[in-house]
Amino acid sequence: MIQTRELTKRFKDVRAVDGLDLTVARGELVALLGPNGAGKSTTLRMLTTLIPPTSGSATVAGFDVVRQQREVRLRIGYIGQGNGAGHSQRGRDELISQGRAYGMGVRAARARAGELIDSLGLGEVADRTVSTLSGGQRRRLDIAMGLIHAPELLFLDEPSTGLDPQNRANLQEHIVRLRAEHGTTIVLTTHYLDEADSMAERVVVIDHGRIVADDTPRRLKAVHVGDRVILGFASESAAIEAARETGGTRHGAEVRITGEDGPRIAARSAVLGPISIEVVRPTLDDVFLTLTGTSLREGGAAELVEARS
Amino acid sequence: MTSLVTDTRVVFSRELRPVLRDPFSVIFSMVQPLFFLGLFAPLLPGDGSLQWFVPGIIVMSCLFGSSMTGSNLLFEIQTGSHERMLVTPLRRPALLIGRALKEIVPMFAQAALIVAVCVPFGFEPHLGGALLGLLILAGFCVGLGALSYTLALASKNKEWLFWTVQQTLLFPLLLLAGVLLPIENGPGWLQTLSKINPMTYVVSAERALFSGDVLARSTLEGLVAAVVVCGLGLAVGVRAMRRSD
Numbered sequence: 001m002i003q004t005r006e007l008t009k010r011f012k013d014v015r016a017v018d019g020l021d022l023t024v025a026r027g028e029l030v031a032l033l034g035p036n037g038a039g040k041s042t043t044l045r046m047l048t049t050l051i052p053p054t055s056g057s058a059t060v061a062g063f064d065v066v067r068q069q070r071e072v073r074l075r076i077g078y079i080g081q082g083n084g085a086g087h088s089q090r091g092r093d094e095l096i097s098q099g100r101a102y103g104m105g106v107r108a109a110r111a112r113a114g115e116l117i118d119s120l121g122l123g124e125v126a127d128r129t130v131s132t133l134s135g136g137q138r139r140r141l142d143i144a145m146g147l148i149h150a151p152e153l154l155f156l157d158e159p160s161t162g163l164d165p166q167n168r169a170n171l172q173e174h175i176v177r178l179r180a181e182h183g184t185t186i187v188l189t190t191h192y193l194d195e196a197d198s199m200a201e202r203v204v205v206i207d208h209g210r211i212v213a214d215d216t217p218r219r220l221k222a223v224h225v226g227d228r229v230i231l232g233f234a235s236e237s238a239a240i241e242a243a244r245e246t247g248g249t250r251h252g253a254e255v256r257i258t259g260e261d262g263p264r265i266a267a268r269s270a271v272l273g274p275i276s277i278e279v280v281r282p283t284l285d286d287v288f289l290t291l292t293g294t295s296l297r298e299g300g301a302a303e304l305v306e307a308r309s
Numbered sequence: 310m311t312s313l314v315t316d317t318r319v320v321f322s323r324e325l326r327p328v329l330r331d332p333f334s335v336i337f338s339m340v341q342p343l344f345f346l347g348l349f350a351p352l353l354p355g356d357g358s359l360q361w362f363v364p365g366i367i368v369m370s371c372l373f374g375s376s377m378t379g380s381n382l383l384f385e386i387q388t389g390s391h392e393r394m395l396v397t398p399l400r401r402p403a404l405l406i407g408r409a410l411k412e413i414v415p416m417f418a419q420a421a422l423i424v425a426v427c428v429p430f431g432f433e434p435h436l437g438g439a440l441l442g443l444l445i446l447a448g449f450c451v452g453l454g455a456l457s458y459t460l461a462l463a464s465k466n467k468e469w470l471f472w473t474v475q476q477t478l479l480f481p482l483l484l485l486a487g488v489l490l491p492i493e494n495g496p497g498w499l500q501t502l503s504k505i506n507p508m509t510y511v512v513s514a515e516r517a518l519f520s521g522d523v524l525a526r527s528t529l530e531g532l533v534a535a536v537v538v539c540g541l542g543l544a545v546g547v548r549a550m551r552r553s554d
Contacts (some may be wrong), residue, residue: 074398103311
């Protein structure tokens with residue numbers, strides 16, 4: 001569905017995207033994860049024909065993003081960071097205009113708009129001016145606009161930024177359902193770790209315009225960080241013995257063991273007679289920290305607090 | 310399959326819809342011309358002054374409305390709505406032409422309103438001439454609208470730039486076109502400046518046409534000025550829209 005080769009975007013001296021090679025198969029749900037400024041949005045903007053690459057190439061839905069822009073645009077849906085609907089417009093009008101923009105007839109566009117309004121729960125607000133809608137309602141309208149032509153490939157640029165936790169959960173549910181029902185290929189960017197973790201079966205970690213890891217969340221955690229098992233012992237001598245047996249590191253009466261399968265290590269360690277066992281599973285942030293030396297958590301957590309307040 | 314014409318129609322009707330949903334917005338955007346009509350026209354000497362003054366005010370109303378219209382696009386650039394249009398398969402020229410053509414509708418409504426307000430006070434428009442005058446004005450306002458959109462695209466992320474340029478150009482264009490007072494009695498340099506202002510010819514044409522003087526030289530000059538502004542506006546506008554991201 002998507003294939004990029006050495007895709008690069010330079011803004012003056014900055015390489016926002018630096019030689020990206022990315023392949024996405026039909027039906028995949030891929031999350032591009034990275035901090036602000038990592039090049040996620042720039043990548044998306046190139047793949048959606050909004051900006052031309054400085055060098056390299058990309059085919060999307062079978063067409064070149066530079067030479068066959070119209071073909072690409074006909075086949076993709078894109079939900080950007082901003083609000084797609086004009087503020088002086090009414091939601092339903094905008095949906096119909098969008099349908100018309102994709103070559104649908106008035107009647108077909110109107111019918112499709114009605115369907116989307118129902119399925120996204122916009123019935124009560126669809127005929128109000130967009131400027132009077134709440135943030136969550138506008139975001140759902142954005143999703144509806146991106147889906148008007150039932151695209152086979154959908155891009156979402158930070159779809160849940162600025163939404164409160166309930167609206168975020170709602171949105172994620174819609175995206176997952178969309179894929180289950182229509183087999184839509186979905187590429188989204190996010191800096192919310194839990195979002196990438198819970199929705200995507202494939203996470204592409206991007207930092208400084210490059211792909212630094214590309215795998216399932218589970219594998220990323222297992223390979224790059226691993227589970228940690230902490231065994232507590234009644235005495236240091238028991239801990240020394242256990243450390244020797246397991247190859248773990250000892251801190252006082254504690255032994256720490258790192259491995260891909262924490263629960264299994266814990267079960268095997270039971271024979272050593274620990275008085276406590278703790279299994280610590282890594283988060284994607286741990287993966288990120290290992291891969292890039294910086295934490296995503298600070299930015300993400302701060303925004304979560306903002307959204308709640 | 311779509312064509313440039315159907316694409317333009319989609320953009321045109323999208324732009325027009327808020328105006329149709331809320332027709333009063335047409336009146337709000339023309340309060341300034343109405344002030345000039347109510348508070349300035351009575352100061353003009355002579356009985357036939359309204360016949361001279363009103364066509365100029367119609368052009369003024371068109372200038373005010375069309376030159377501001379880019380602010381709508383500027384706002385849509387900021388909110389993300391313009392980006393939304395850019396990822397659709399709509400042809401780039403249609404995104405500009407459809408918007409610019411829409412300017413004709415509020416302009417016609419405003420012209421009709423101004424005429425309707427002035428007729429009871431002795432303004433006598435010549436129907437055929439007025440219709441031809443509106444046709445010329447349509448070309449002029451599409452050109453102005455396109456230039457305003459171009460300015461909006463150039464001012465992306467710099468809202469102050471749009472308003473600074475628009476406000477700086479607005480009054481020189483208006484005053485040098487002789488809308489408020491005749492230029493003929495002014496100093497030579499001012500007359501020269503007036504002659505390079507395309508709006509001057511549009512205003513002269515409208516005055517002659519609204520009085521029924523259809524086969525005048527001014528009609529042709531006004532038409533040429535309108536076509537030039539329209540062609541230039543669309544050319545630079547389409548170019549700017551193609552580069553928009």
